[in-house]
Amino acid sequence: MDQLYINKDQRSAVVEELQEEVKRLKENINKLEQQIHFIQQTCKHVFLEFEGFRKCIKCQKIDIQYY
Numbered sequence: 730m731d732q733l734y735i736n737k738d739q740r741s742a743v744v745e746e747l748q749e750e751v752k753r754l755k756e757n758i759n760k761l762e763q764q765i766h767f768i769q770q771t772c773k774h775v776f777l778e779f780e781g782f783r784k785c786i787k788c789q790k791i792d793i794q795y796y
């Protein structure tokens with residue numbers, strides 16, 4: 730690892746930083762999606778009907794309706 734840093738040019742350092750940031754944000758998205766999933770799983774849904782789908786007004790869960 731250390732040798733990489735001796736020879737690094739700035740561009741490579743920036744890319745590494747950005748990749749770290751992307752990784753961090755993806756993990757964050759994962760966590761948030763899990764939270765949403767948990768809320769939607771434990772919700773007592775109140776659905777509003779639309780053309781082709783219905784949407785819960787409490788947790789925003791969308792059910793696609795097939796006819």
Ligand SMILES: [Zn+2]
Nearest residue numbers: 772774785788
């Ligand atoms: Zn709901």
